[in-house]
Amino acid sequence: MRLRRTWGRRRTGLLALGAAVLLSGCGIRTTSVPVDAGAAPSRVPCTVPGEASATGVQSGVPLRVYLVCGAQLDAVERRSPLPEEKAAGDRVRTASALLAQLESEPSDEERRAGFATAVKGPLVVSAGRAGDPKGTLRLSRQPEDLPPTALAQIVCTFAESAAGEPGGSGAAADSVVLGGPGPYGPRRYSCTTELKERPESAVPSSPAGR
Structure with missing residues (x-):
């Protein structure tokens, strides 16, 4: 035995x-200690096939908007039906066209590439009120009440377009001054590299100067 x-x-x-x-x-x-290998790599391409060539043959104003892909913000090229002569120099028209593009569902090609949007309507943008800093845009909802990813899309899309041109001396680049319908003062929201990488985090903001 x-x-x-x-x-x-x-x-x-x-x-x-x-x-x-x-x-x-x-x-x-072999190891007896658990190993954290990190998050699994994204398998989505985040690139729309033929995007550059397609925009060259379509009519309308070329627009660049930020959508969500692989848990990050990535830019896609779109075309707005707004006539170029009406869009030129009109920040509110440009912002409205950009917002409409953000609210619209991605195309079949964009969905296959992994793109989505967190911006849901109805949402309207208008010019600032009397006493607002120059270049202010006001949304029909308070910016801080929007989902963080949706606000990040709006901020980066506006900031890197004619809608986000700095309104005064010393204004930060890649930023936009936004307010809401309430009696609260607008704030300057910044589009940073960190925000594009983590759009679910709080959007950097600061008091807007006059």
């Missing part, structure tokens, strides 16, 4: 040793 138990223990040890040898032979290092 004692001999059988000794052989059983030896057999178990040999099996464990054999498993370790096989794992090391496959290039897998």
